[in-house]
Amino acid sequence: MFVRTFVRQRGISRTLLKSIKFNGGDIRVNDEPVRVTRKLTQGDELVVKLPPEPGNDRIVPSFEPLAILFESEHFLVVNKPAGIASVPSHLYPDDTLVNRVKGYLVTTHAANQTTHIVTRLDRETSGVVIFAKHHFAHTVLDTQLKQHRLKKMYIALAKGRFKNRHGAINQPIGRQPGSFVKRMVRTDGKAALTEYWVVKQMRATTLLKLRLHTGRTHQIRVHLTALGHPLVGDFLYGQQTDPFIHRQALHCASVTFYDPFAATTVTCYAPLPSDLARAVTFESRQPGQPLSAVTMANKN
Missing domain, CATH: 3.30.2350.10 (Pseudouridine synthase)
Structure with missing residues (x-):
């Protein structure tokens, strides 16, 4: 199975995949960086690092009880x-x-x-x-x-x-x-x-x-x-x-x-x-x- 297919089945959307690729994320198989077209085999370890998310400065923090x-x-x-x-x-x-x-x-x-x-x-x-x-x-x-x-x-x-x-x-x-x-x-x-x-x-x-x-x-x-x-x-x-x-x-x-x-x-x-x-x-x-x-x- 392709990496792309595997991660899509686990909830990673196309938009998030694109963000991982272009905004500082990382996808590795057996600790080596790979493309989403890489084929996985039994026993491979896949690690996905999400890109950092920019803070939303328009949201003013409130310190009222939660x-x-x-x-x-x-x-x-x-x-x-x-x-x-x-x-x-x-x-x-x-x-x-x-x-x-x-x-x-x-x-x-x-x-x-x-x-x-x-x-x-x-x-x-x-x-x-x-x-x-x-x-x-x-x-x-x-x-x-x-x-x-x-x-x-x-x-x-x-x-x-x-x-x-x-x-x-x-x-x-x-x-x-x-x-x-x-x-x-x-x-x-x-x-x-x-x-x-x-x-x-x-x-x-x-x-x-x-x-x-x-x-x-x-x-x-x-x-x-x-x-x-x-x-x-x-x-x-x-x-x-x-x-x-x-x-x-x-x-x-x-x-x-x-x-x-x-x-x-x-x-x-x-x-x-x-x-x-x-x-x-x-x-x-x-x-x-x-x-x-x-x-x-x-x-x-």
Whole structure:
């Protein structure tokens, strides 16, 4: 097998191969530099040295707290709090999750201080977010995302009671006319698939576990709204009525991916945030139980 074929099968893209060749990387077989047209035989040792990555000076490091769930030489998994954007924009230029990860890389004197965000969450959604520490690691996980092998599980509190304990929402999503932000189910949209399981039925709401099989903007929020069950606290697609949670009641609880460098499967869990836990407790209260009793229970 050619070197080129071998490394492509292991996730090194054409773009990265080109960068290795022209930007200071190296490919060696049995400690001798080779071209990608070299043929490998049984027993050969292939070593690929990645090129150095230039830092992105446009990303301002933020030294605000960062909750790390998992870290290795290749990956960094963090727990994003609600209210923090995933990536910088003109509205949030210097204290997003990307800025905080950049600050962490600077503080720890990481060899590569370029941030590679793999998964993203809406600003008001909390939970697990994955970063890659170099271009190759990012390519590996991006491939797993496209092949639906990277598994993301969510916990959500939705309005109403569900008829089925398990179901799949397979409806295309596109932009809502007249809005740059909102999405909607529409026949000419992009394919989107959300799977759900009922965890607990309450009087007026349902606690759900969901898996994203695709990654459309606002996918869970749009799909549940189309089903007639908008998320509790979702001001964009429903109403803000819950006294305990002032955002959409959505949390990325776990992410599972394959780490090819360690040849192991990694699963990271983010604990339920306090505002969502309070909302669930409130919805679970007994009929006629005063709000003060629920508040006291949460304090204890």
